[in-house]
Amino acid sequence: MCDIWNSASACGAVRNPSITPGPVTQPVPAPAAPAAEPAVVASQPADDDENTVLIKSPMVGTFYSKANPEAAEAFVKVGDHVASDTTVCIIEAMKVFNEIPAEVTGRIIAVLVENEEAVEFGKPLFKVDTSK
Structure with missing residues (x-):
């Protein structure tokens, strides 16, 4: 006697010919990732001249020019002088x-x-003239 515990072939049942398994494909390997950049992005010279340096983003995130939404002033604006420890933005x-x-x-x-x-990561945020 056939029941649900026996296989269809043991019971002599015919499989539904309209349902056939599709072809088996092998997964395609993902392309190799590009070489990673250094973990810390230091300021780098810009193309403008030898005294122009780019401050680049050290991480992925959201750029904020002010300490909070209600702040009237941005951390820095064009023309401001900055020192190495000056906060220029928040990410x-x-x-x-x-x-x-x-x-x-x-x-x-x-x-x-x-x-x-x-x-x-590495997106230029500011240009700084280091000769001034």
Whole structure:
């Protein structure tokens, strides 16, 4: 006697010919990841001239130019002089607000991102003229 515990072939039942398993495909390997950049992105010279340095994002997150939404002033603006320990912005990553120091001494000549903009690791944030 056939029941649900016996296989269909043991019971002599015919399988439904309209249901056939599809072809078996092998998974395609993902392309190799590009070489990782250093964990800490130091300020690097910009293409403008030898005295222009870029301050780059050390992490992925959200860029904030002010300490809080109600703050009237941004941490820095074009024309401000910064020292290596001057906080230039905050980057929020996973609900942690990280103060980003300039790590260079000079004058801000360009702000390259907007407030609350998403930034990637290594994205240029500011241009600094180190000759001033």
